[in-house]
Amino acid sequence: MKLPESYYHNTDTVALSRDLIGKYLFTCIDGELTGGYIVETEAYTGINDKAAHSYGGKVTPRTQTMYMQGGVSYVYLCYGIHEMFNIVVAEEGQPHAILIRAIQPTDGLDVMMRRRNLDTPKPNITKGPGSVAKALGISRKINAMSLQSDIIWVEDRGLTLPDAEVAAGPRIGVDYAGEDALLPYRFYVKGNIYVSKPNK
């Protein structure tokens, strides 16, 4: 059921971002299973992408995770508050990653509501990258974790979304990246209530 290690070794990060729409992401943190299917992603394509942490081939203690072989997680803190979950792809030495911006919950909804301090299942439970990480219990302890582990993984359950229901557009929150901020590296399910920002 889990996507094989080889799935993540594809070097076409943008195509993988599109393919991940409709795949199921699960975590099992402290024995509590939570997950759902992915409805929004963004591609970050390594040293030529100004919006990526790894732009220009920069290596730091934080970004070295992105240089690992595809099939591991990259989790980091932004704005001092929000943790973001990325999937590292491509081969060792190529710092490509895919940010998971939103999922549609299918398992462990009660657990996710507790983590998000909600008493009713509002759509914003897993809307936006910071929310997804919090709902799934993802923290920096999960950084560099293999997606073949029993802590965090992605499954193909046969759900595929036709191109007519998947849109592409510019990425969110990367205005500083100049012309690269306009690249259509963001993919999302049209009209899905869990998708953040523009949704048409």
Place this chain on the structure above:
DNA sequence: GAGATGATTAGCT
């Protein structure tokens, strides 16, 4: 060792 800043979100107007 100090200073600037960000792949954001929630809450108020």
Place this chain on the structure above:
DNA sequence: GCTAATCATCTCC
């Protein structure tokens, strides 16, 4: 729509 919250990380000194 606007803005505060909040800190690890990076960049110099």
